[in-house]
Structure formats: structure tokens, C-alpha cells
Amino acid sequence: MKIQGKMFMWLSVFVLAMAVVYGVWSKEPAGTTALFLAFGLCIMIGFYLGFTARRVDVGAQDDLDADVADDAGELGFFSPHSWQPLSLAIGGAFAFLAVAVGWWLLYFAFPIVLIGIFGWVFEYYRGENRTQ
Template structure:
């Protein structure tokens, strides 16, 4: 996760510097908001990747001399069937339609999206065998 963490840290730093410079020279609030949101999203991903690296240790992919056989014994458990992707997609679509059609549909979309996000967050990804 070291390379990925550095990649998103650099992206977050780029958006931070760009949003400050853009905010200084441009009165456009939409551009400033877009750059700030981009900074926050990339910073959240970078923080997650740094935390996962500290929590899970280094992976064999992080070493330059690693070979394929070094990954033997490392297994991840992914459930064969999950409702989370379908609910997340349906909820996101309903929220998008709700922005255009009306607030009531947006609220229904959040109600459908919440179980999908919780399903992603709490499914077992590190099942020990």
C-alpha cells in the first residue's frame, strides 16, 4: 500500500495547492468548491491507505525484490454473494434522479443507499482460515 498511499498523498497535495492558488486569483466559487472537494476526497483515500499500511503491515508488492511465491499464505475472504453492490448502485441512481425530480426521491435514495454502504463496511474481508 506504500505506492498507493504516496500517490494519493501527492494528489491531495496537488489539489490543496491548486485550490489555494485558484482561490487567490479567481472569484469563481464553483471552481474553488470543486477543487476543495477533490482535495478532501483524495486526502480521505490517502489517510485510509496509510492507516491500512500501518494496520496490515507491508505487503510483498512493496518490496523491489519480491517474487510471486512471497504471497503464499496470504488469503483474503470475499463473500460469494453480497447485496451491497446492488443496493449501493440503486441508491446512488435514486439520489441522482432525486436531485432532478424531487427531494422525496432523493430521500428514498439515501434510505436505499445506507444499507448498501453498511453492507460494504461490515462484511468480513479478513476472514482467518
């Protein structure tokens, strides 16, 4: 994580320089503001990664002599057959379509999004007192 923190800190320096150059050269407030906000986001992520790197064990990416296999392992559990992302995508599509077509379409999008979120959160929940 240490190297990622340094990368974001260097990226924030670059974005800040580009924000100043862009602001002086173009005198356009929207793009200048967006670049300064991007600078703020880069600095926040860089500080977070640098702070977290001091509190966790050294990873393989921080070791110059590490092999690719040193960072191998389980990445997490990914549901192989979940239909919930499809429900969220359909609900999100209806919600964004509501901006173009009419706000009444949100009445149809909101329940679909809620069903997708509820289904995703409780997809593998089988009850607190469930016995085998």
C-alpha cells in the same frame, strides 16, 4: 499500503496546488471549494493509509523485489447468485426518478430499497441456533 499512502499524499499536494491556481485564475467559488474538499479527502485517505501501514504487516506491494504471485491469494467471498443488488438498483432508480417526476414515487422506492438491504444483510443468515 505504504506506497498507496504516499501516492495519496502526493496527490493531495497536487490537488492543493491546482485548487489555489484555479481559485486565483477563475475566481469561481464552487469549483474552488470542490477542489479544496478533494484536497481534504486526499489528505484524510493518505494519513489513514500511512497510519494503517505502520500497524499491519508489510505487503507485497511495499517490497521492491516481490513477484506478482507474492500478492496472490483469496480476495474474499462474492455471492455468485445474489438478486439483492438488482433490488437496490431498481429502488435507487425509482428514488432518483422521484426527483424528476414527483416525490410520491419515493413511497414505491423506499420499500424496494429496504427489501434489497434486508435481503443483502441476511442473505446467508440461517439462524442463531440452527442445527444441521
